[in-house]
Amino acid sequence: MSAVQESPVATQQRLKGVFSPVLTPFNADYSPDPDRFAKHCRWLVDQDVGLAVFGTNSEANSLGVAEKRRLLESLLKAGLPAARMMPGTGTCAISETIELTRAAVQAGCGGVLMLPPFYYKGVSDEGLYRAFASVIDAVADSRLRIYLYHIPPVSQVGITRGLVARLLKAYPGTIAGMKDSSGDWSNTSAMLSEFAAQGFDVFCGSESFLLATMRGGGAGCITATGNVNPAAIVNLYKTWKQDGAEDRQKGLDATRGVFAKFNMIAAMKSAIAWKSGREEWKTVRPPLVELNAEQRSALQAALDDVGFEMPNAGKLA
């Protein structure tokens, strides 16, 4: 059953499938490298992975607004498809969220992934409603499709079902769905059962829940390890109704489990440095720290144990 086909707001351009919060490559001086960024995006798109650039695993909040705008422009210049992009545009300040969201819409991005303002803790749903509403009203563009970004383990400010219901009622054509990175299946399941029938596209925030999300009527997943294990994740997305899906899910879980033993961002960047031969890939911006030599050896050994491969990783160098 596809809930979306019944929705008044669904269009053929709706974003579906596997997305990756694209890792942002830095030079040794912490400046972003637009060339490797475009190469990585191309490698992902070629494997049918959509581009959730500027997500948590992109170190997006470690980038300034001007840096994000320049990086987005560099991807467009490199010919990457805006329709397959869901850039993160949510910041602490509605003024900057408006600026980034407007830029994404004007670039033709298929959607935006929007964090709530996350500096103040314990804020009310009324305050969060006003934040999202202010952005939507200011951008004032019917092309805008917002995916609400629920990641309380990091942002500490979550998006409740009450808030989703109120936003969907007020902005039915604009509130397009959610990325649920709570890590709590009961929350994802509740979002699916309450809102999927209204055309609200739920993406799980980790491929660990991909099979369950698809069975529950979801739209796909937006997952960190899409950066390094894209083919296998896309394969499960495309074959979730076929025999052996549970085994394919277990395979994904094994690979993810290796990365999850470390800081995921630093571990994925180390893996790309290893497989591509381009050492700068290991660089993360402070306050994150790259894997040390011992951690890196342990990561590589554990990845070898699960048969991890990155075909064509040389293209990322």
Added chain:
Amino acid sequence: MSAVQESPVATQQRLKGVFSPVLTPFNADYSPDPDRFAKHCRWLVDQDVGLAVFGTNSEANSLGVAEKRRLLESLLKAGLPAARMMPGTGTCAISETIELTRAAVQAGCGGVLMLPPFYYKGVSDEGLYRAFASVIDAVADSRLRIYLYHIPPVSQVGITRGLVARLLKAYPGTIAGMKDSSGDWSNTSAMLSEFAAQGFDVFCGSESFLLATMRGGGAGCITATGNVNPAAIVNLYKTWKQDGAEDRQKGLDATRGVFAKFNMIAAMKSAIAWKSGREEWKTVRPPLVELNAEQRSALQAALDDVGFEMPNAGKLA
């Protein structure tokens, strides 16, 4: 005893006394109002309160980098003294922290108040050290004086004594002190006893700890309620060695206690709207929400009960 007089890095320009994280006045459409901002700063300076503009109570993280730079310039144009300013410049992104810090130093600000990058949680002291070091190295200006901003209840990312020790050793002329908004006197006390003798100026983050901080060799306080109760707080700062200091401390606590029953920012803005007659003062940016009519009546009644006054509040209209 003044620890600072023994310090090799102390200069006569060191910031001392009572500072206020200056409330940012917004218009009804949430745009900042530079005119009222300058009036409020003038009113504070006239009462001997320093200007910790762009702090937590300033809703600084609800402002974009460009907005903060424009507001700082507007204060300088209005003739407010840069030497009495300690703008908040810490953001999630070191690139933006560098930009804001450089602008503050070039404007002649007496210091900057610097949050650690606060999006990622559970980060290491090594990562935070690199973040601060990257900013100091990039700004590369001997005039830079950094006050580390420890406010774990909001930022969720704190500044440990180990981190302070490492930064002080590496950048003795630049790491000037700390604002401790942990609300935990044992932490403030430990910072004082470990670092004050090295010329590290500890400011408590609330006037509730002002007397204790001064007795412990601290430099003063940087406090929200400096926005609305400046004279009495400055009076205790100036007379803390004199008889009756405990009673004066209790008086401050009573007034603060009223504001603390509400969201402090919304309550202080409501109080200024009330006392100045300028209704727009009540406006807060999302995700915060202004006090409703019932809350406002309760606030005003409770402030009347403690004899709260704001002399010359008409100047804020």
